Amino acid sequence: xxxxxxxxxxxxxxxxxxxxxxxxxxxxxxxxxxxxxxxxxxxxxxxxxxxxxxxxxxxxxxxxxxxxxxxxxxxxxxxxxxxxxxxxxxxxxxxxxxxxxxxxxxxxxxxxxxxxxxxxxxxxxxxxxxxxxxxxxxxxxxxxxxxxxxxxxxxxxxxxxxxxxxxxxxxxxxxxxxxxxxxxxxxxxxxxxxxxxxxxx
Amino acid sequence: xxxxxxxxxxxxxxxxxxxxxxxxxxxxxxxxxxxxxxxxxxxxxxxxxxxxxxxxxxxxxxxxxxxxxxxxxxxxxxxxxxxxxxxxxxxxxxxxxxxxxxxxxxxxxxxxxxxxxxxxxxxxxxxxxxxxxxxxxxxxxxxxxxxxxxxxxxxxxxxxxxxxxxxxxxxxxxxxxxxxxxxxxxxxxxxxxxxxxxxxx
Amino acid sequence: xxxxxxxxxxxxxxxxxxxxxxxxxxxxxxxxxxxxxxxxxxxxxxxxxxxxxxxxxxxxxxxxxxxxxxxxxxxxxxxxxxxxxxxxxxxxxxxxxxxxxxxxxxxxxxxxxxxxxxxxxxxxxxxxxxxxxxxxxxxxxxxxxxxxxxxxxxxxxxxxxxxxxxxxxxxxxxxxxxxxxxxxxxxxxxxxxxxxxxxxx
Amino acid sequence: xxxxxxxxxxxxxxxxxxxxxxxxxxxxxxxxxxxxxxxxxxxxxxxxxxxxxxxxxxxxxxxxxxxxxxxxxxxxxxxxxxxxxxxxxxxxxxxxxxxxxxxxxxxxxxxxxxxxxxxxxxxxxxxxxxxxxxxxxxxxxxxxxxxxxxxxxxxxxxxxxxxxxxxxxxxxxxxxxxxxxxxxxxxxxxxxxxxxxxxxx
DNA sequence: CATGAATGAGGGTTCATTCAT
DNA sequence: AATGAATGAACCCTCATTCAT
Numbered sequence: 001x002x003x004x005x006x007x008x009x010x011x012x013x014x015x016x017x018x019x020x021x022x023x024x025x026x027x028x029x030x031x032x033x034x035x036x037x038x039x040x041x042x043x044x045x046x047x048x049x050x051x052x053x054x055x056x057x058x059x060x061x062x063x064x065x066x067x068x069x070x071x072x073x074x075x076x077x078x079x080x081x082x083x084x085x086x087x088x089x090x091x092x093x094x095x096x097x098x099x100x101x102x103x104x105x106x107x108x109x110x111x112x113x114x115x116x117x118x119x120x121x122x123x124x125x126x127x128x129x130x131x132x133x134x135x136x137x138x139x140x141x142x143x144x145x146x147x148x149x150x151x152x153x154x155x156x157x158x159x160x161x162x163x164x165x166x167x168x169x170x171x172x173x174x175x176x177x178x179x180x181x182x183x184x185x186x187x188x189x190x191x192x193x194x195x196x197x198x199x200x201x
Numbered sequence: 202x203x204x205x206x207x208x209x210x211x212x213x214x215x216x217x218x219x220x221x222x223x224x225x226x227x228x229x230x231x232x233x234x235x236x237x238x239x240x241x242x243x244x245x246x247x248x249x250x251x252x253x254x255x256x257x258x259x260x261x262x263x264x265x266x267x268x269x270x271x272x273x274x275x276x277x278x279x280x281x282x283x284x285x286x287x288x289x290x291x292x293x294x295x296x297x298x299x300x301x302x303x304x305x306x307x308x309x310x311x312x313x314x315x316x317x318x319x320x321x322x323x324x325x326x327x328x329x330x331x332x333x334x335x336x337x338x339x340x341x342x343x344x345x346x347x348x349x350x351x352x353x354x355x356x357x358x359x360x361x362x363x364x365x366x367x368x369x370x371x372x373x374x375x376x377x378x379x380x381x382x383x384x385x386x387x388x389x390x391x392x393x394x395x396x397x398x399x400x401x402x
Numbered sequence: 403x404x405x406x407x408x409x410x411x412x413x414x415x416x417x418x419x420x421x422x423x424x425x426x427x428x429x430x431x432x433x434x435x436x437x438x439x440x441x442x443x444x445x446x447x448x449x450x451x452x453x454x455x456x457x458x459x460x461x462x463x464x465x466x467x468x469x470x471x472x473x474x475x476x477x478x479x480x481x482x483x484x485x486x487x488x489x490x491x492x493x494x495x496x497x498x499x500x501x502x503x504x505x506x507x508x509x510x511x512x513x514x515x516x517x518x519x520x521x522x523x524x525x526x527x528x529x530x531x532x533x534x535x536x537x538x539x540x541x542x543x544x545x546x547x548x549x550x551x552x553x554x555x556x557x558x559x560x561x562x563x564x565x566x567x568x569x570x571x572x573x574x575x576x577x578x579x580x581x582x583x584x585x586x587x588x589x590x591x592x593x594x595x596x597x598x599x600x601x602x603x
Numbered sequence: 604x605x606x607x608x609x610x611x612x613x614x615x616x617x618x619x620x621x622x623x624x625x626x627x628x629x630x631x632x633x634x635x636x637x638x639x640x641x642x643x644x645x646x647x648x649x650x651x652x653x654x655x656x657x658x659x660x661x662x663x664x665x666x667x668x669x670x671x672x673x674x675x676x677x678x679x680x681x682x683x684x685x686x687x688x689x690x691x692x693x694x695x696x697x698x699x700x701x702x703x704x705x706x707x708x709x710x711x712x713x714x715x716x717x718x719x720x721x722x723x724x725x726x727x728x729x730x731x732x733x734x735x736x737x738x739x740x741x742x743x744x745x746x747x748x749x750x751x752x753x754x755x756x757x758x759x760x761x762x763x764x765x766x767x768x769x770x771x772x773x774x775x776x777x778x779x780x781x782x783x784x785x786x787x788x789x790x791x792x793x794x795x796x797x798x799x800x801x802x803x804x
Numbered sequence: 805c806a807t808g809a810a811t812g813a814g815g816g817t818t819c820a821t822t823c824a825t
Numbered sequence: 826a827a828t829g830a831a832t833g834a835a836c837c838c839t840c841a842t843t844c845a846t
Contacts, residue, residue, distance in 0.1 A: 056843080
């Protein structure tokens with residue numbers, strides 16, 4: 001399990017999950033507000049509803065919190081993307097539906113996406129690569145959907161790039177909101193981007 | 202002048218420019234390596250070739266260094282983009298040339314782009330907005346090129362989005378290199394992205 | 403409570419009192435020796451018997467220490483003055499006794515008085531005024547004693563000035579000791595000053 | 604000469620005097636505002652109208668400035684007191700005139716007196732004693748006036764104490780202005796204090 | 805398991821002083 | 826004699842982490 005990368009003094013696995021969920025929730029809201037480096041472990045403990053001592057019963061270092069947080073965000077995105085994918089049968093139209101869902105998802109998780117973009121670099125190499133691996137998996141999912149839905153229109157290579165493009169177009173709604181969300185409504189943004197993609201597909 | 206947002210004790214304007222250039226150079230190389238927060242002012246001073254006391258003769262706070270650095274990166278990108286733009290007469294082909302140049306430019310300034318993506322959020326609101334304004338200007342340049350080169354193919358709205366897409370496609374070559382640069386050579390990446398855009402244009 | 407003007411991370415109120423008492427004791431001995439500005443927080447921590455980190459668990463800024471110190475000195479003087487006052491019934495003689503006690507008290511707290519004279523100005527305006535208010539209260543006590551003991555010999559105005567004179571005559575034994583204590587023994591000083599006052603009273 | 608206690612690189616004695624006068628003027632206005640420790644040498648240089656480099660041509664250390672300043676204040680007080688004394692022939696009345704003049708003088712030099720009270724302690728032992736010696740001389744002057752004017756009413760001892768009392772009553776108009784000047788006009792203060800003294804004399 | 809007081813390395817910043825020009 | 830850029834020791838304060846209770 002991915003969470004086993006973080007060591008805890010506590011044995012009770014259920015409790016670990018419960019406490020870490022509290023922790024992640026607190027951390028996300030703080031990281032949104034002030035970023036990882038400007039957030040103190042004391043603040044995270046407080047936002048999580050327990051003491052600094054207790055916090056350290058469930059992690060080893062502050063970086064562990066960042067890892068758990070990034071991982072949780074990743075999982076959330078992935079799960080919801082997989083749900084969207086599962087609902088559709090392969091067809092050009094369903095691909096568009098998936099893309100649309102993904103854009104809505106990104107709108108929903110804007111701040112979380114921002115955290116990923118800005119803080120992953122603070123993870124140690126090994127942990128960072130673990131997170132990036134998951135992101136790669138996400139691209140893989142999108143790529144597979146593309147290849148399944150429009151096998152004749154794209155090469156493998158093109159599908160890979162397309163998957164990346166689509167995902168980054170979702171992300172950019174979050175990380176470039178200071179420019180995009182001033183000029184486009186979410187619906188316009190989705191319509192226009194899908195329009196652009198349509199000509200390609 | 203943009204640099205006047207940062208106060209210096211030293212009066213000699215030329216010297217200020219010289220020292221700040223040293224500073225920016227040192228800071229960029231350190232920020233690349235360990236990010237803004239993990240870099241100490243002492244390290245920056247050393248990398249710049251002078252003492253910590255001297256460093257603080259040319260800035261007021263550590264954040265000033267980040268601002269100067271981001272601003273310098275921005276200027277560099279902008280200048281080179283403007284050069285590329287200036288070389289071409291308006292035509293569909295020349296638009297492609299500009300895009301290509303931009304992608305090469307992004308390849309060249311990968312690490313600098315990464316700094317922008319990851320550290321701008323550490324600036325104070327006002328300063329951050331100053332930097333973002335410049336980024337908006339950059340989009341404006343690209344948008345204008347599009348509208349000049351292919352006025353009949355795109356609406357104003359589409360041009361705006363296209364400009365953003367192109368720029369972010371350039372950026373992603375930098376910030377997603379862990380995935381893209383494993384699967385594509387720069388030339389392939391450019392070719393494929395431009396191919397995709399061709400169908401749109 | 404006056405001490406609540408200073409914020410602490412620690413919750414245990416008794417511990418706060420204990421640690422701050424250690425702190426004040428250490429600070430006084432250092433301020434006596436080298437003054438507020440030449441004393442470092444590390445020295446205060448050391449003199450208090452704990453680490454710099456612990457020091458800052460009980461205060462927010464170095465100035466807080468000065469405030470706590472001044473306030474503690476003030477309280478000490480006041481308490482002992484009130485004790486002296488409480489022991490006497492109103493009469494001309496008892497007024498003299500109170501004055502005498504006050505002079506002995508000043509001899510006892512010479513160095514502390516010096517700290518007040520020299521460092522209060524380093525407090526922020528608001529805090530300084532809080533301390534000065536307490537000093538005004540002290541004058542009020544003395545004034546009341548005068549008015550009670552010799553109501554027929556002095557107007558309200560004269561009592562006010564007299565109270566101030568007496569208090570400053572006490573203080574000057576401390577802050578002019580380099581001249582007074584070379585020429586007078588404490589007993590002589592008290593005798594002579596009271597003699598002078600006698601003619602007035 | 605007292606000023607020779609401070610070493611200068613510059614030879615021209617007149618220039619030294621001129622520059623140091625500028626310096627003292629600047630320093631006094633800054634010390635009034637923020638005290639010795641919170642004033643930087645750069646600020647003093649600027650307020651004096653020359654560069655930090657020039658400042659250090661005329662002194663050796665920051666403390667030298669404090670010394671020169673205290674000494675200048677002392678001299679000013681002394682000179683004006685001596686003038687007042689010189690104008691009178693010995694008599695009980697002229698003593699009162701001198702005292703009155705002294706009080707007016709203290710009102711005039713309030714802030715300067717405050718500087719003396721709060722900053723002299725920052726001088727090195729030897730220098731401090733030099734300043735205190737001058738203050739002792741001032742007491743001597745007052746004492747002599749008393750003994751000359753009312754030789755039959757006071758013993759030598761009483762005269763000494765009286766001189767100190769008068770001087771401190773003058774000073775307290777400055778250092779306790781936060782309480783006295785709220786309740787008394789200068790004229791009332793002088794009248795009342797002299798009234799008190801009258802009964803003694 | 806939970807708590808929170810204690811720790812001290814380390815960070816940003818200041819400023820008296822020097823010295824080459 | 827005047828200048829002001831350069832220096833670095835030293836200061837205040839923070840905060841991740843530990844550990845006794």
